[in-house]
Amino acid sequence: MALEVSVPSSMASLLLVLCYGMVMVGVVNSARFYELFRPSWALDHFIYEGDLLKLKLDNYSGAGFESKSRYLFGKVTAQIKLVEGDSAGTVTAFYMSSDGPTHNEFDFEFLGNTTGEPYLVQTNVYVNGVGNREQRLSLWFDPTKDFHSYSILWNQRLVMFLVDETPIRLHTNLEHRGIPFPKDQAMGVYSSIWNADDWATQGGRVKTDWSHAPFVSSYKAFEIDACECPVATTAADNLKRCSSGGGEKRYWWDEPTMSELTLHQSHQLMWVRAKHIVYDYCTDTARFPVTPAECVHHRH
Ligand SMILES: *[C@@H]1O[C@H](CO)[C@@H](O)[C@H](O)[C@H]1NC(C)=O
Ligand SMILES: *[C@@H]1O[C@H](CO)[C@@H](O)[C@H](O)[C@H]1NC(C)=O
Numbered sequence: 001m002a003l004e005v006s007v008p009s010s011m012a013s014l015l016l017v018l019c020y021g022m023v024m025v026g027v028v029n030s031a032r033f034y035e036l037f038r039p040s041w042a043l044d045h046f047i048y049e050g051d052l053l054k055l056k057l058d059n060y061s062g063a064g065f066e067s068k069s070r071y072l073f074g075k076v077t078a079q080i081k082l083v084e085g086d087s088a089g090t091v092t093a094f095y096m097s098s099d100g101p102t103h104n105e106f107d108f109e110f111l112g113n114t115t116g117e118p119y120l121v122q123t124n125v126y127v128n129g130v131g132n133r134e135q136r137l138s139l140w141f142d143p144t145k146d147f148h149s150y151s152i153l154w155n156q157r158l159v160m161f162l163v164d165e166t167p168i169r170l171h172t173n174l175e176h177r178g179i180p181f182p183k184d185q186a187m188g189v190y191s192s193i194w195n196a197d198d199w200a201t202q203g204g205r206v207k208t209d210w211s212h213a214p215f216v217s218s219y220k221a222f223e224i225d226a227c228e229c230p231v232a233t234t235a236a237d238n239l240k241r242c243s244s245g246g247g248e249k250r251y252w253w254d255e256p257t258m259s260e261l262t263l264h265q266s267h268q269l270m271w272v273r274a275k276h277i278v279y280d281y282c283t284d285t286a287r288f289p290v291t292p293a294e295c296v297h298h299r300h
Contacts, residue, residue, distance in 0.1 A: 036222060040064045040190070052220055057083075057090055057193045058213040064192030067224065070098070072186045072242040073253055074226020077151040080110075080191075081218040082119060084144040087112025089197030089208030092217040094150055096187040102129040104182035106152050106159055110143065111136075111200045112215070119143050120278065123161050125171045127182050133292070135169055136279035137272065147220045154226075155251075156183050156243070157259040167261060167269045168276075174297050186229035186238050193217050227251060 033053055039046055045063035047054040055063040078094050090112040097105040105126035110119055118138050125133045141148065153160040159182070161169040173181040193215065197208040208215075227242035244254035252258065261269060281288065282295035 033222075036069075036224060037065045037067055037189075040066045040192070047216070052218050054216050054218045055092075055191070055193045057195060057215040059210045062192060062194035064190065064194075067189040070186035070188050070229045070231065071096075071224065071226035072229050072238050073155050073183075073251065074224070075151055075153045075253065076189050076226060077149050077221075077223040078191060079147040079149050079220040079222075080143075081145075081147045081220070082110050082143045083112055083193075083215040083217055086115045086209055086212040087119070087144070087215055088114045088117075088201040088206040089195055090193060090215045091196040091200050092191070092193045094191045096152055096154070096189055097126075098182075098185035098187045100129075104128070104185050104187065105131065106154065106161070106182075106187075108150050108152075108161065110217075111196075113201055114206060121163070121168070122279075123169050125159060125182075127180050132281060133171075133294075134279065134281050135277065137168060137276040138278060139163065140276065147218070153253065153258075154187075155253040155258055156181075160261075166272065167265050168272050170261065170269060171294070172260075174294055177293070177297055179294050179297070184235045184239060186235075189222075189224060191219070 033048075042061040042063040045056040045058070045061055046065075047056060055065075057063070076096060080092065080094065082092055083090055092110040092112075093107060095105060095107040095109075097103055103126060105124070107122070107124040107126075109122040109124070111122055113119055120136045120138060121143075122134055122136045124131050124135075139148075148164050149162075151162040151165070153162065157173050159171040160167050173183070175181050195208050197206070198204050229238045229242065233241070242251070244250045282292060285291075
């Protein structure tokens with residue numbers, strides 16, 4: 001199999017890339033960061049500090065970056081430490097997205113808060129250009145004190161959101177019930193910080209206090225262990241290339257054990273749902289008088 005990759009710095013990582021489509025950046029010095037990503041805006045709001053990459057939001061600008069490549073299936077992880085102290089009104093996002101009006105998107109959005117009040121993590125799934133699938137949860141730790149890993153695992157059976165390897169959300173493929181599932185569009189990996197004080201904190205009631213700027217989110221490591229798609233390839237070719245065939249080509253995310261939660265993971269998800277969910281579009285009957293189809297069939 002021939003994956004086209006930007007040339008990694010060592011033979012070892014070259015071999016990893018060829019065998020597994022995996023690109024891993026253990027530390028974020030700027031050279032390694034630029035192997036995988038490029039700034040999408042406000043280069044002057046990027047700060048490199050040893051192993052850390054920091055994105056800064058002030059009253060002039062936020063900042064964001066995107067992967068150079070597009071991927072179909074696999075797992076992406078970022079280790080992030082969120083804005084400390086007063087982060088009200090700010091949103092830090094880490095997400096995957098394809099392009100165009102019928103794009104698919106898997107989002108982590110970290111909604112800041114006033115000093116000492118808890119962040120919320122909002123996740124969303126867009127399918128064919130339509131989102132409105134928000135869930136929000138509180139975390140079982142303070143995400144501003146340390147780095148924690150936030151991952152999106154994606155294969156033909158499911159999309160799973162994980163925090164420190166604990167599943168917090170599962171979006172399963174229900175195509176057999178006529179419900180579309182995102183599996184035909186390669187996606188980029190993105191992160192950004194911006195001002196969203198019209199909605200982010202306590203429903204938009206708390207505004208960004210610019211006297212506390214700059215607001216800084218830090219990144220320590222990125223892992224992209226996914227099937228890389230050449231830009232000019234058709235969706236059908238990408239799907240073929242990124243699916244495990246009958247022969248030697250097998251991606252780990254297509255293994256049967258990856259097609260559903262392990263027993264341990266389903267207990268973890270039940271715990272998260274019992275203790276940490278504060279909003280779920282599936283149960284918002286004011287917004288959705290008719291329960292969204294996938295909510296009827298998703299078993300959590
Ligand atoms: C942004 O903040 C700086 C520092 O607080 C201040 O000097 C400047 O006037 C502000 N600019 C705008 C456009 O509000
Ligand atoms: C912020 O803190 C308030 C008060 O504890 C809480 O109700 C809210 O859910 C927290 N998070 C956000 C993003 O508003």
